[in-house]
Amino acid sequence: MSNSDRARSQILNTLKRQAKPMAVDQPALQVELQWGQQESFQNQLKSNGADCERVADSVAALAAVDALIKRNGWHPLPVIAPGLLQKVQLANRWDSIHTEVTEAGTVAVSEAYCGIADTGSLVCLSSPDNPTSLNFLAEHHVVFLPGHRIVAGKRDVWKLMQAEGIHTPRAINLISGPSRTADIEQTIQLGAHGPRSLTVFLLDQLNP
Amino acid sequence: MKGPTPDSFRANAEHALQDATLQHALGRAQSGFVAKRAHAIAMVDDFEQLKQRAQAAKSRALANLAPLLEQFEASVVASGGQVHWASTTGELNQQVIDICNGVGAHRIIKGKSMIGEEAGLNAAMEHAGFELVESDLGEYIIQLAQEPPSHIIAPAIHKTRQQVAELFKQFHELGDRGLTQISDLVNEARQVLRSAFLTADVGITGANLLIAENGSICIVTNEGNGDLSASLPAVHIVVASIEKVVATMDDASDILEVLARSATGQHMSAYTSFFNGPKREADAGGPKQFHIVLLDNGRSDLLGGPFESILSCIKCGACLNHCPVYTNVGGHAYGWVYPGPMGSVLTPLLQGLKATTPLPNASTFCGRCEAVCPMGIPLPQMLRTLREQQHDMALDNLPWRAGLGFYSWLSLHPRLFNRFARWIRMGLKITPRWLWPRHRQAVQPQGTTTFLAQWQHRKTKT
Amino acid sequence: MQDSTPNKTKSDKAAPRVALYVTCLVNTLRPQIGFACVQLIERLGFRVEVPATQTCCGQPGYNGGLRQQAMAIARQQIALLEPFDHVVVPSGSCAGMMINHYPELLKQDLSWLQRSQALAGKTLELAQFLDQHHWQPDSPPPPHHRRTWAHHTSCSCRRETRSHQCAESMLQLAGYELAELQDQAVCCGFGGSFAAKFDALSSRMGRNKLNQVADCKATGVVSADLGCLLHLESLAGMTGLSGLAEKGTQDFLHVAELLAACQEPQQSSSDVPTS
């Protein structure tokens, strides 16, 4: 018997012995999936230090990304998540496109599964199409989210995933703002380890 | 080097009160946390309801801890991960070391983990020859300083920017770059730690929650360091204590509603992530191995007893931020990894009452901790119960024990009690100045005699 | 509650009986607070009685881990106080002990539990009692009390009896000017035996409070708990913060004293033997 096994039976036995079975009230289940308001999503997200803008489609969004890059002097070539790259029309906007963050100062563009209105959070599911590292390694993070995919609260995310038959992926990242730290003198600094900025485009539709 | 211990709290506290740099750092911190939390709570319609839901989720979990842990284990295994169990912190450290040795690892990147702190994991790993780097900025700072954390969510809250700059100067190759701004310091750490992330063989993180229904672990951070530690290295090891398990993603959601609001005053931290098993076959990134080491360290004994609800603690830190003792002396005075009210309860329970006697006594019972605790943990009552246990074990100091015993006995004998009250009045009048604490003025009784004596006197007159 | 409000005649034998539980600190150190309480409650038309065998609510032992002794004290005080219609306590701390902690202490014994709950149901902190029975001042604050007061809401009034707002509104009703004291919810550092066991820490907390009193330009401190007042007063003397007001006037007063000062003295059982 390994140490782990011994510890396992010891812990579980103690717990079973000590546990006081008690009647636990199950909360009233709210069965229906609740959708959320775009406006509240936007407000919350902004209060977390992110930018959020509504655009017509991915063409407009990509043009906006380009403008952002130029305006801020960011790395000229964005990294685009493979899944997104397949769906959108790049219209030769950039000559070469990476799908992996290799250089410092890159801008990563990825797609969120849905948004949460209550807290202004993006829900990003990891997949071959949407690697987790894109969300954290880039200097600036741009996220596309179809504007109609905003649910009310966290519980609704799990309902939506269930309804759409999505199995638990390796990573579910709820992203509610750019990376930040207040570890030195309680002063908030953006860009601790992850992206220094987070820009969300709410798309009315994917392609024109 | 022997640092402060729980047993020397009184001296630690006095030392802390004299430390001007520490006082400066603490003064800044306190108001920030309190105001941010108040604001976050004012922003929601009904925080009490959110609290109740979170508490209900946790009570359900505690009532079913064993079956939930078994379910969690099965779910983790089903998603391709491995679960290890540890009764003691020594076992936890050994298991982590064994896993690392098993994969031939050398460099370790670590996300913040209070269980890691509790177990002294860093020291154990360094002793075993691993190169370990903390990635949470605050943890990184105190790792350089070789100090324990002084706050459960802001480990380096006791450090000023000048002290951090000094540390970086000492340990980084800065050349003649001077780091004066906080933004410079954060950027410097970002650069140095980025390469540590990219070259690490193993990532170790803690977990805020374990979800039984699907075997996910939840990590909440603002920096994103936990996510990088969990995603970049080939092996991800999670260290967590057994009471972190909840039944469902819904229950986890309910607890998350109160966590960030109580902790940093955000409605959500920047990153709340659920990790589930190793990378899927087609995934481009993610660890190839996923391990969870579950630690008991005495927690299972607390279930079903008077201290059960301390297992509901979600380590938000609100009780620290609102504690008049913590905010005046900081975390190191408590002598171990858990400070403030939750620490004064948990430390004696995990380390024994004998070595921690001052902690339960270091409270005015002002009750603010309980008032702000999102999990409704009756911290003052628990401290009182610990005092009762100390008394039963004769751990309280003799003069106090005798004094309180005598006063309680007097309280049962009204005539003597009142005579005694009159003696006290006399005594106070004649007590020489030097018998009073230096910085206090003697309290003088007023009036001719006690209230009861005056009242009696008047009654008999009429 | 309304039906128990008596006619305003103190001699009325049918008037509801109020037991005044003065607390050990008031009894020993500031008897005039007790007399102020009597005046205030009698003005509302109640018959005030002071059970002669009252001692201490048992809190020192209870908070010091002496549970058995605290239980014995609790039972004795309950037996003493239960014949009365109301029990009034000029301290959030002692009132909170009776209201919240006696039932906790005696929860194992059903009959005592019920008796403790009955007592809890008729026990009120002074300001709460005055508020519920619509106390009114007769006159504005006397000249020597006309200044800006910092109201220190004790932690027990705030979190045990939840009556800190009653004191605030009573003081305002009486015409007192209250300063905007910052961090009112923060403890002053008294905490009973805490002040002795951790003297340096307790003093620091008290001085923080006094600094805030000075910051808000108050020249006196009023509180519903004598423990806090004595603690602060003993520190103020040594920090150069005393003498906030002119000489000869006291800086640290109980809510009862300030309120009673706005009431015409009555020829009553409360004739204060001058001190």
Ligand code: SF4
């Ligand atoms: S005891 Fe309550 S307030 Fe303190 S850290 Fe735990 S959950 Fe937060």
